[in-house]
Amino acid sequence: MQSLMTKPGSAITQSLRGMALSHPDTIKVHFDPDFVERLAPAPSGKVAVVKGSGSGHEPLPIGYVGLGMLDAACPGPIFTSPSPVQLLAAVHSVDRGGGVLFVVKNYAGGVLNTELTIELALQEGIDARYVLVNDDVSIPKVANRRGLGAATLACKIAGAAAESGYTLDAAVEVTRRAVAASRSMGVGTNVNTLPRNGPGENLADDTIELGVGIHGEPGEVRSVSKGMPEIVDLIVHPILHDLPFASGDRILLLISGMGGTPPLELYLFSEAIHELLAAHNLRVERQLIGNYLTCLGRGGYTISLMRLDDELLQLWDAPVHTPVLHW
Template sequence: MKKLINNPEDFVRESLEGMAAAHADLIKINFDPTFIHRLDAPKSGKVAIISGGGSGHEPMHAGFVGMGMLDAACPGQIFTSPTPDQMLAAAQAVDGGAGVIYIVKNYSGDVMNFEMATELAHSEGIRVLNILIDDDVAVRDIYTQGRRGVGTTVLAEKICGAAAERGYSLQQVADLCRRVNLSGRSMGIALSSCTVPMRMSPTFALGAKEIEVGIGIHGEPGRKRMDLMPANELVSMLALSILEDSAYTRVVREWDMDNGKWFDCELVNQPFQRGDRILAFVNGMGGTPISELYIVYRKLAEICQNRGIQIVRNLIGSYITSLEMQGCSITLLKLDDEMIELWDAPVNTPTWRWGV
């Protein structure tokens, strides 16, 4: 395995330094503790949105810091959760007085550390809410309590970022983020493993003609391992797993700002139905050519049309990756008028720029 790196221990820092040099007009990177924030943060009176997770999934989250999306992002080491002190420092740096939303993927380390950061921020007088993303239909109660958080995270960051930019209150942004999560479902496949720079060997082994169905973004196993098949059959497997997923009830922990404690909240998402309007997101895992992603989208669009589900927005590209893993994921998000308007709203980050 060959990689364009120097010392593997410097991988994350040097990548961030390159990002800072390339996008000095948009972002600033703080080290010790490490976080990326908007150049114009804090914005007085604006709800600040922060997310984060292990590095190796770029452009998520660092590439989405900027106007119309995240105010800050906290990168951990490769596939390792960031620490509570990173999250607290980010909140202190970008809080403009209207409060902070932490958008958290449902992985055990991320959940634990963001919960600790929420308590620390509360003790510092910062109004903060913590919203979980758990949209992966492939597995449940494996590596997480409930479902893993994957592609809907990216969509929530855009939609909620636009809402915060428009002056939504802290509770309004939190309610919207929760609704986006309940409206999205995802599932992915891996055609190959990825290689963590510190180890320089594959994270897992796949045979020459094997694939992993329902893979996690850190290389966690999915539903099953099987032989490679034509793209149309793979897309059908993923799409139908999402479209035929039944109503799902989960209990999540949310933060009570007034009383400074956690409470259990029961949430239910409803299945997709004929007549729904959706955003279809075909995501590359880092090593998949865009041409192959369009082959995936071609079949996905056909399946949705045959089921009477209207794709009104789409996103095709590698936005939540697993280093150089070959494979893809599909995320379908049920949209309403408000979400469509916020998706279309201006954004200016290292990864996305439109409407400005």
């Protein structure tokens, strides 16, 4: 057996029921249409922050619903955007009169369905906008870049801004700035298992797949003979050069496993990346190491760096209480 998830459609519903039972003090799960809503009361006039995403990337987005982050999240089918029906139902449930901010990874289905939802919301008199996350530096053309780990970071910044009383315009601006200050890349260490087609062929022991996406999109197979420092160089240098980051910058570091990489390996990678960043005089002010944006059971990880300023750091440190993040 490759997975306990033998029927992806029913597995999503069952998983949502399990999540509701596991976090009864934090979230409320709605069905038909499916969406997850925060239980913490939101004041009148607050901006509502909503995120939709295909399932298979958990904990994004449903694990980030709660005080200081998302007001609602909509899970679609595996690797497929939630529908406008789901998104609009979530808007109706969490709108408090301050407008609605969607955080959207740059994938065609998600962008299209969000734009349709915003059009419907505007027709109802609900002000709604979206911020596009496109932080994947493995794609040269910026307009085509996929959303990766910066989606998690942007959800926290947007949620903290909304919780702090930012207007919709101000929340959009600071969330866009957070995305603009972020760069990411994914690396695969074996081929993921998708419910629809079974296991793929594993990579050789001395190769990685550089620049993979979170839906099984292939990257460039590269031979690596010098171990972890070589892998770190291949991933991190394109990130540093793309923004570009400069000596003395304060950094928020996210190392997220893709679902099939154990914490032991993530921390091995963490040691190597800290050494590289220190050599460039980049200061890691805050960090998350674990599974924060996944690709079902794929081996590998996504690396994201955000250049911090005082406002972004303050918003990152602001209180949050979700099933996954809480401080």
